[in-house]
Amino acid sequence: MQDTYIFKEIPSQRPNTPLLDRIDIPAQLRELPSDQLVQFARELRAFLLWSVGQTGGHFGAGLGVLELTVALHYVFNTPEDRLIWDVGHQAYPHKILTGRREQMGSIRRKDGLAAFPKRAESPYDTFGVGHSSTSISAALGMAVAARQQNTGRKSIAVIGDGAMTAGMAFEALNHAGHLHADMLVILNDNDMSISRNVGGLSNYFAKLLSSRTYNQVRDSSKKVLQGAPQLMALAKKTEEHFKGMIAPGTLFEELGFNYIGPIDGHDLPLLIETLENIRELEGPQFLHIVTTKGKGFAPAEADPIGYHAINKIEPVPADKPEPIKSAPARQKYANVFGQWLCDAAELDERVNGITPAMCEGSDLLAFSERFPDRYFDVAIAEQHAVTLAAG
Template sequence: MKVLPSIQSPRDLRLIKKEHLPTLCEELRRTIIETASKNGGHLGSSLGAVEIITALHYVFNTPEDKIVFDTGHQAYAHKLLTGRQKAFGTIRTKNGLSGFPKRCESEYDTFGVGHASTAISAALGMAIARDQKKEKSKVIAVVGDGCLTGGMAYEALQNAGLLRSDLLVILNDNQMFISKRVGALGKALTKLLTTKYVQLAEEKATNFLKRFDELGNNAAKLAKRARSILFPGTLFEEMGFRYFGPVNGNDINEMIEVLENLKDVKGPVMLHVVTKKGKGYKPAEEKPTKFHGIGIFDVDTGDTIGKSNSVTFTQAFSDALLKLAEKDKSITAITAAMPEGTGLDAFRDKFPARYFDVGIAEEHAATFAAGLAAGGSKPVVALYSTFAQRCYDQIVHDICLQNLPVVFALDRAGLVGEDGPTHHGVFDLSFLRDIPNLILAAPADENEMQHMLKTAFDANAPFVLRYPRGAGFGVKMDDAPQNLEIGKGVWLKKGKDINILAIGNRVHPALKAAQALAEKGVDCGVANMRFARPLDTGLIDEALTLSPRLVTTEDNMLAGGFGSAVAEYLTDKQADFKLLRLGIGDEFVEHGKVSQLYDQLGMSAGQMTDHILKWKTK
């Protein structure tokens, strides 16, 4: 008999006998694997965290007790145990469940997440709010070891240690180098030290020693340091946390026992658990990087299904970077824990001495690159657009203010699809366009990608290159990267009735729209603008001589984006014009297939055609 179907909420879970919990964990894994194989998703992390999540909901009184996930990519079991079992098959699909915790989706999703290193800060805020209201609930932050490479996590840790509020931080560690500590000795010592009797005895002994002036205080410190010899939590202890672990995070009974012991410990507590990423699914265990975020795949083999053969923008960037770095030994590459996702893994393997992975630390990556540039190197910082938001100050203050030649390669710019609003890179044109000294460009296709990268390195100025996720447009690739003229667009077709000024991945759809309009008797031109900054005002002036009707299209927010730049120029010029701007309005775009979202937002070729026809008749 299956256990999972009987659980509609954590209250049902707490009625399950402990001997049935290992079976439940296996059922959770099977459900996660089967669903992810159809919808894609963050598989490896979710499989590794099954026992942690099950134990937390079993021991704590959720939703009164609050669980905050860091990044949230490990929370699939959490969704299955908190009333979303029937809807779980819709995860990451349009109008279905989000792939991340989301406050409006469930009362059990206490904080919306998608970016790393935020959970401890949010959990601490909840703990202080609880204290101010004199409530007795528990607050637990579940963080991955990767999240602790981000500085924000340490800012929160030191603040939590200072405030001394009751807070449990669970460090989910799936790095293999630490796994040897999960042995008989570690298990026995953790079990011993988490019992209430030992905790009370330790507190009494410490208070007793502190009564004896300097000698007693020194003895207390010595005892604390002696304890830390056996435990790798010295740093957390020094920051004001009581550290326990490591324990086996994939042993449900051990997790429940330890959590029961720690449940009522006062002050900030760090529990270090070790898990196996991809636990229970051999392909994910053997290739954890591949299955961190995976598309549709065959459950039996682990092979991905329906992958396009077209060159992706990421691949075009990676290939061009290798060609350029082969000739120019001053080129260096930096990523924030995303070598495979940004295509820097090939650079890493070929030029390891010039490759730097700084962890989840975008702020440091930017200023580190500024230092490299100041020292004569040519750094490229490869980030997802959504994560570049985290180093805005460094781009302004450390790079552009000093006019340092740092290249930012912003992957996943524009709509990214199933990961949804936490990952859509739809703000970069808007938040970068107003920064002096910065060049801001967007290639129309994978071939133009390689030419823009060479242009960026040769510009000797701060340069942002933004490009979308996924396959390109199947265009023929030139043999070698060439320089483009900075701030200049190109006409693809000139129109007498209307002209579309397109940028980035909307250029090719604009060409299709122009063709469809021609079939309806509308002579529509298209220009590939290439640069949002500096803007090709000469091309815009020429477009006005052809027709006063202009259309802008971009994979970005309309507010402050490329279309806004065109509108500002035309308004300041006091030109006679009519302008239709196509892009993303004043909203956070939900998740769904990219093609569905483009249709919904009026940005696909077909929707462009319809919008332009309606606008023309006004």
């Protein structure tokens, strides 16, 4: 069940948030009745819209993981359980829920809150981030430490579908499967680049595959069939075919993970039920959720790239209804570089443009349109980008 309320504009005044105002830390959130959580999430979204409007900053990503953030802090015992956000640009809702709500006005200012999770800032920020694709490696290290200390502590990595393209993420997945680490990787698929298979059937099977009953039957069957290797192989192949029909997780299963999903990442009750099931499982778990970047704010849903980040919303004085015109913005270095590369490619057909998922940031959009056969976006794979160029 999704909250269908859509905000059309950023609130100019602090919204009324009676439920949110009662929650300073996740332990208090976990005391809320579950039937109040959808309303709580709506209040959190309203506060997030207003807060970022006051300061500027990362926008669409936080809206997209808002329900997931609530569900994770509701189900897991943070900060004892370790929660790692890949990149960290989506962590504004996390900051609001972990004792920093009234400090959000200081974000990205001197002596204020950092724009990304920062270990020195809060015990809930378990790993310093800013670059992509590091979360799974960090979560694996924490899971290994928990195993050595025999604490039973959980480790959860939240990674986007863009960051998942990096080699480092798959190196960590491969190692985690080999170690059979007790950890959870959540793939936040907000571009539907891996699968569009979201609906009632997919959600039902996700709950089934994450349930304790299914996994107990699975483990018991393994023990019974240990003495009959041919039957064991047949049962394993049958399970793989069954999962393959309903889920695109074959790759992650081959890496040693128990794949669950894809499920609707904005259905808060479904997220909570699935995460509660997964919490009881051992070994490496992989949950695939599908979300909408900018969820709940109509302009950001329509233009997720344009609303990746926003500037501070400047108030218009009552006696000056027309916005004050500012001086023309200075040309950015990226603009100069993008134009130079186009000029160079015009003169020399050997010139190619290679970018690691930074087309807009490097101002290569014009180049990609004018010279599509000489433009290569290699995704978040800097090592590959440099070596590709060398070749």
